[in-house]
Amino acid sequence: MERHSPAFYSVFLHGMLIVFAALVFFLATENRRLEAQQADQRVSRLTTGDVIPTVRVHELAGGESDLRLDDGGRDTVAMVFTTTCPVCDDNLSRWVDLYERQADKHDFVAIGLGEPQAVQAFVAENKLPFRVVTPESRAEFSRGYGIKGVPKTILVGPDGRVKKFQVGRLSGW
Numbered sequence: 001m002e003r004h005s006p007a008f009y010s011v012f013l014h015g016m017l018i019v020f021a022a023l024v025f026f027l028a029t030e031n032r033r034l035e036a037q038q039a040d041q042r043v044s045r046l047t048t049g050d051v052i053p054t055v056r057v058h059e060l061a062g063g064e065s066d067l068r069l070d071d072g073g074r075d076t077v078a079m080v081f082t083t084t085c086p087v088c089d090d091n092l093s094r095w096v097d098l099y100e101r102q103a104d105k106h107d108f109v110a111i112g113l114g115e116p117q118a119v120q121a122f123v124a125e126n127k128l129p130f131r132v133v134t135p136e137s138r139a140e141f142s143r144g145y146g147i148k149g150v151p152k153t154i155l156v157g158p159d160g161r162v163k164k165f166q167v168g169r170l171s172g173w
Contacts, residue, residue, distance in 0.1 A: 046146025046162060048163065048165075050146070050162045051161055052070070069107075070159055075107070076156045077098065077109075078155075079095050079153050081112060081151045085151065087168060108130035110128060113134070115134075119132065150167075151170070152165065153170050155173075
């Protein structure tokens, strides 16, 4: 039976200590990353009953304004899209149909998440009949409206609280 020298045990123990320290460092870093991700999800997740904040927007007709979804005295349908999203493009006919059926009961606003010029061209090409705006700060807008993906359709009551929302293809509205 072969016996190892004390130097062998010393090197082995130091090696194990380094592996253990690396593992602790990795787990601590991963834990911080997961906590940050969970905090981000809590901040940006939209649920029924949430109050939609006022955000600064660029009007496609020109100028800037504060987008408030609680000042019309009736429900507002907010539609969030990008000009490069195929599902958003598919939703256009559904949103126009919803607008044509419900314009007398609800206010409508579409929020284009893109450069104002690209959104303007998109609106002109698709002849959208409702008000379209672009947010001044996409990051602030996305946090306030809980935008994690598009398209997103949000029904907001006159009190500014979310009544209903749907991410993806619009159905059942």
